[in-house]
Structures are given as structure tokens and as C-alpha cells.
Amino acid sequence: MLQIRNLHVNVQGHKILKGLTLTINAGEVHSMMGPNGSGKSTLAQVLAGRDTYEVTEGEVFFEGRNLLELEPDERARAGVFLAFQYPVEIPGVGTAYFLRAAVNALRKHRGEEELDAVDFLEFVKEKMRLVDMDEQLLKRSVNEGFSGGEKKRGEIFQMAVLEPKFAILDETDSGLDIDALKIVADGVNSMRRTDRAFLVITHYQRLLNYIVPDFVHVLVDGRIVKSGGKELAMELEERGYAWADQSIRHAAAAS
Amino acid sequence: MVELVQEKDIYRSAFARLEAESNPVGGSALITLRTQAMARFAELGFPTLRHEDWRYTNVARIAKTEFRSAVDCGVDLDERAIVAETFPEAQFHRLVFVNGFFARDLSSQHGLPKGVQVASLAETLDDDPSWVERHLARYASYQDHAFTALNTALMEDGAFVYVPKGVIVEQPIHLLYVTMPGVEPIVVHPRNLIIADEASQLTIIESYVGLGEGVYFTNAVTEISVGEGAVVDHYKVQRESTQAYHVGTTQLYQRRSSTASSHIISIGGDIVRNDINAVLDGEGCDCTLNGLYVPAGKQHVDNHLRVEHRKPHGNSREHFKGILDDNARGVFTGRIIVHKDAQKTDAKQTNRNLLLSDSASVDTKPQLEILADDVKCTHGATIGQLDKDAMFYLRARGISADAARSLLVFAFASESIAKIKPQPVRSQVQQILLERLPQGDQLQGLS
Numbered sequence A: 001m002l003q004i005r006n007l008h009v010n011v012q013g014h015k016i017l018k019g020l021t022l023t024i025n026a027g028e029v030h031s032m033m034g035p036n037g038s039g040k041s042t043l044a045q046v047l048a049g050r051d052t053y054e055v056t057e058g059e060v061f062f063e064g065r066n067l068l069e070l071e072p073d074e075r076a077r078a079g080v081f082l083a084f085q086y087p088v089e090i091p092g093v094g095t096a097y098f099l100r101a102a103v104n105a106l107r108k109h110r111g112e113e114e115l116d117a118v119d120f121l122e123f124v125k126e127k128m129r130l131v132d133m134d135e136q137l138l139k140r141s142v143n144e145g146f147s148g149g150e151k152k153r154g155e156i157f158q159m160a161v162l163e164p165k166f167a168i169l170d171e172t173d174s175g176l177d178i179d180a181l182k183i184v185a186d187g188v189n190s191m192r193r194t195d196r197a198f199l200v201i202t203h204y205q206r207l208l209n210y211i212v213p214d215f216v217h218v219l220v221d222g223r224i225v226k227s228g229g230k231e232l233a234m235e236l237e238e239r240g241y242a243w244a245d246q247s248i249r250h251a252a253a254a255s
Numbered sequence B: 001m002v003e004l005v006q007e008k009d010i011y012r013s014a015f016a017r018l019e020a021e022s023n024p025v026g027g028s029a030l031i032t033l034r035t036q037a038m039a040r041f042a043e044l045g046f047p048t049l050r051h052e053d054w055r056y057t058n059v060a061r062i063a064k065t066e067f068r069s070a071v072d073c074g075v076d077l078d079e080r081a082i083v084a085e086t087f088p089e090a091q092f093h094r095l096v097f098v099n100g101f102f103a104r105d106l107s108s109q110h111g112l113p114k115g116v117q118v119a120s121l122a123e124t125l126d127d128d129p130s131w132v133e134r135h136l137a138r139y140a141s142y143q144d145h146a147f148t149a150l151n152t153a154l155m156e157d158g159a160f161v162y163v164p165k166g167v168i169v170e171q172p173i174h175l176l177y178v179t180m181p182g183v184e185p186i187v188v189h190p191r192n193l194i195i196a197d198e199a200s201q202l203t204i205i206e207s208y209v210g211l212g213e214g215v216y217f218t219n220a221v222t223e224i225s226v227g228e229g230a231v232v233d234h235y236k237v238q239r240e241s242t243q244a245y246h247v248g249t250t251q252l253y254q255r256r257s258s259t260a261s262s263h264i265i266s267i268g269g270d271i272v273r274n275d276i277n278a279v280l281d282g283e284g285c286d287c288t289l290n291g292l293y294v295p296a297g298k299q300h301v302d303n304h305l306r307v308e309h310r311k312p313h314g315n316s317r318e319h320f321k322g323i324l325d326d327n328a329r330g331v332f333t334g335r336i337i338v339h340k341d342a343q344k345t346d347a348k349q350t351n352r353n354l355l356l357s358d359s360a361s362v363d364t365k366p367q368l369e370i371l372a373d374d375v376k377c378t379h380g381a382t383i384g385q386l387d388k389d390a391m392f393y394l395r396a397r398g399i400s401a402d403a404a405r406s407l408l409v410f411a412f413a414s415e416s417i418a419k420i421k422p423q424p425v426r427s428q429v430q431q432i433l434l435e436r437l438p439q440g441d442q443l444q445g446l447s
């Protein structure tokens, strides 16, 4: 589904990603872990198409298409979804309206009929229950005045509504209490399918108790220094990122 | 200098024609008023950029154009085009003026409460010249404002609205000014006098519409006297044609415990200047001045506000928003004067601007003159571009760049539009705005 090869990314002249290679197949859940500043959000934003990040080398293919050539909205319509680490507040734009515009952009792209306000409301109410969102939030402006938890749950809610093929969750767990964390995890788990893939970015192992990944990667200083199965997350929790970084260096030195 | 004399000469001859009328409207009081105003205009001349209140707005093109006074009749008017502007679905009372002249056939009123007058100002002054001395030019001073002086000297007609004590006029009163530009540039000086007596209530909507292209000049003055405890909402929706000049003064005079609001929407025009003045001349007045301006192309829109707190416990709120595209230019000046006696004044002013192009610009400045010591006075101005994070967020959800941009622009405006209380006016403004935005039609139902 997604192939990233030797990806190098600069932000304002600084090298952030330094040759990242990763393949994600349909049906898989990958977790990307790493210390603050290692480049996790950079990867997420580049995949979603943020133009403040400069790709200097490498390539990214999504279902055989060159992802880096697509506009952000084209990527979304192709089925890529990013749950933002910091969801943006948009005063004056109602959540319901915004989501309906997004859903209809998608439906139009797929040649499906657009939903009117009534059909849409019915459709989203079901999704709201999934993440235990208060329906009142639909009437408010996008993310405006939402609590941290509401914003994060809102991202999962949007994911549920837009039904992407590939979803990136950028630290959706950060700042959530255990109950909210479980809700988010349940939302994601209920969406796991053989034709859908996830990249779950997290700073802590905790989330992975609830969303069990197929693969865990450790990102340090713009490079994946270690990859493994779900047990790698446990090991990291015990030994810390320095261990992962060093063990890869030792491995490199030994060979 | 020679040029200046000539500029004023055009208006002198127009004045001479009015003076020579055998049966002047408004009796001797109005003649005296006109004569004084004309003399004042001759002294003041048109303002230049050296004039503090006109530093950012160059009216040389207005001053240099040889406008003819509009004449009644002789214009082919498409009634249907006008009807479309009258909120036909609504039950508004309305006065229509075509090229400045009262169009009785297009005007209508129904079931006005007893004692309420909604009529042509010229006719009213003709019937009862005492209105002149009691009210006309008592609120909008022509001493320091050349355009107001010119209007006062040359006014032909406009609306007269009187609401007696305690009367509530439920339906808004709509004043529609339609100008049909001709071959030669014409000038119209609409003059409105609105008097709301004690504890009365009314809503006034002024619309300025240009039908067809061509240069013309609207120089309007509206005086609104708000009696003790009265509630007056005023709207001005300015949609002159793209080559038109529009200079207009809205003068609010408020007595004790009155509530007044004015909402100025600027859409059309080439050079546009709105003076919005409020005098809070009684204790516990509440005054709200809202504005929305959306110039594009080479349009120039200047909003000049002056709120004068004369008595204690007054509240004033000014909230102006601008969306500027292409080479458009905006000017906002918000003057707040708090007199020594006006303790416990609470005045708040904001001016927020959204620039959609690198060549659009805004000059915004507050001018506070606070002579009382126990007051709350805040102001804030912002000039910004579309929020890039918000743009990306919308696009990351599959919304196209054009639609995302329109959505954000419309969201910026909608806060101001939401403050328009009469629904037909609100949807009209909303509709006009949506039509200007790419994919705007898809934004229906946003608010």
C-alpha cells in the first residue's frame, strides 16, 4: 500500500529525516516510536502533503501512485488521512458543515451522490457514538474551544467518517487520560480491516497496550534505528530510546 | 488654486439653480441653512491628503469630475431590476429613490402604527417647514466636513421617518437609492432624517444600488435622532456600481438610555468613504457600530468612525471587518472621545482585516481622546492573511484549495453577517459574498 524509500526531508534548511525507508501493506498496523524531535510529525506531515517540508531525496508511493506529486487534498481523496498532533482551530466554520464538505468532496471524487444535511447528520451520529463524542460539538466551530481530549477524539471521529485507506495517527494518545485513550483505541480497532492500514505514531508504549501493532519502528534523529514486532515496544519501555539507538550502532559496527 | 475654484464653481452653479427656484422647498429656514452650508463648503473646499481626516483617501478624482445634478425623469428604468432590490418576499415598508428623486410608484407602506411618518423629506419639509429648524442639520454638522456641507447645501430629497413616543414599528423601513448612470457623470445628494421619539423602536435599512456602469457620485447624509430609551437599528448596504464614488455620513444622536446600532456593509463603489458618527448625549446609552467591507480590484474603502461619549455609563462597541483582494485599499479610523463627565464609559473597538493578495493594503488606527478617569477603553486592530495551518487542515480532509480558501474567507465574514438581524438583509449580504467567492455556491448552508 505505502512504500517510502530513502526519504530525506529538510525543514527551513535543517535536515530532519535522513533516509527513511518503510513499507506498509494493507491490513497492517505499524507503530512509529521515538523521542521528541526525532522527526515523527515531520514524516506524518510530509505524507499528508504539507508544503513547508522540503523533500530533498527519496520517493513515496501510495497504491502505486507517486504520493509526493499529489496536492494535500488529492492525497486525502485518494484515501490518506492524518490525525493531527495539534488539530487546528477554525473559528466560524461549523464542524458539521466542514465534515460534510469533506465527505462530499470524497464522494464526488468516487462518483457517488453527495449527501444532503439530513442524510449526513444520520450518517455521522452513528460515528459519533463510536468515539463517544457529544453531538453538540457538531454545532461548534471546528476544534474551537475543544478540550485537548475532545480535539483528539475529534480526529478519530473524522477518521471514522472519512473511512480512509491509510491513516496516520500523530500522537493521538498524548495528553489523554486512560478512559479517553481506550475510546480512541476502540475507535481505531473497530476500523481495522484487511484493506486498511495504520501508522500509529506515539511517544509512549502505553497506547500499544490497546492498539496492538504488527510492527514497531524506532525513529531516532531522522532514521529508523530499529524495527521489530510488538514486543519491541515493551523492550523500549524498559530500556529507553538510547538503547535502541546504541544497539543499532553496535550492530552496524559489528558487521 | 485655480483648479480648486473651478471645482467649487460646479457646485455654485447647482446651488444658484436651487436658489432661483420660485417655490423653494422647506421655506426660508431651509434657504438660510443651504446658504450657510454653501458658504461653508466654499471655505472648506474638498479635502486633500493634508487634511488629517483624509490622509489616506484621495478625493481628487471626485473633486475634478464635472458632475451634473441629476434631473427627475428622462430615465428608462427597469422596474423589475428595482423590484429585485426591494426584498419583495419581506413585508418591509419602503421608500425608493431613483437618481435621488422619490419614486412614489415603487414605494409602499402598509399598516404603519398611528402617528408614524415614512415619507419623502422634500414633501415633508414642504408641508411643515418647522422640521427644518427642529431637526435638520442639527445632528450632522457641516462645519468640518466639506461633503456634508455640500449635501446640506444641495440636498434635493431623501427619506423622512418619524416615530412618535412609545411606538414600535415592527417591520423594518427600507430606503432604497437606485442610481442609473447616464452618459455624463451625475451627482446625487440623498438626505435622510430619522427621528425616533422617546421609547420608540425601529429598524432602518439603507440600500444604495447602481444599475448599470458609468461614473456617478452619491453624497449621502443620514441623521438619526434616538430619543430617550428608544431602540434604533440601522443598516447601510452599499452596492454602488464599480465606477461610482460614494461618500456618506451616518450621524447617530442618542439621548438617555437609548440603544442604537449601525451596520455598514461596503461592497460596491470605486472610492468609498463612510463617516459613522455617534454622540452619546445621555446617561446609560448603548451604541454598536458594525462594519464589513470587501473591496477587490482597485476599490478604496475608508471607514471613519467617531464615537463621542458625553455622559456617564455609556457603552460603545465597534466591530469592523475587512476582506481585501487584488489591489484594494482599506482605511479604518476609530476615534473615541470620552468627555470629562462621561465616567464609567465602556468603549471597545476592533478592526480586523484579511488580506487575500500581496498588493492589497490597509491603514488602520484608533484615536482615543479620554478626558475622564474612570473608564474602560480597549481597541485592537489586526491585519493578516489566510491562516496557512487552517488551509492545510481543510485540504488534508479532501477539500480543494479553492473551496478551502472560500470557506475561510466566508467564515471570517460570517461573524459580521450574523449580526445583521433582519433575515432578508442577512441572506442578501451572504448571497452577494458567496457569489464573489470561487465555488461559493457550494458554501450554501454554512451558517
Ligand SMILES: Nc1ncnc2c1ncn2[C@@H]1O[C@H](COP(=O)(O)OP(=O)(O)O)[C@@H](O)[C@H]1O
Residues within 6 Å of the ligand: A011, A012, A016, A034, A035, A036, A037, A038, A039, A040, A041, A042, A043, A052
Ligand atoms: N516548522 C518547523 N520549523 C522549524 N523546525 C521544525 C519545524 N517543524 C519541526 N521542526 C524541527 O524538526 C525536528 C523534528 O520535529 P518533529 O517532526 O515535530 O518531531 P517529533 O514529532 O518527533 O517530536 C525538531 O527538531 C523540530 O524542532
Ligand SMILES: [Mg+2]
Residues within 6 Å of the ligand: A040, A041, A042, A085, A170, A171
Ligand atoms: Mg510530533
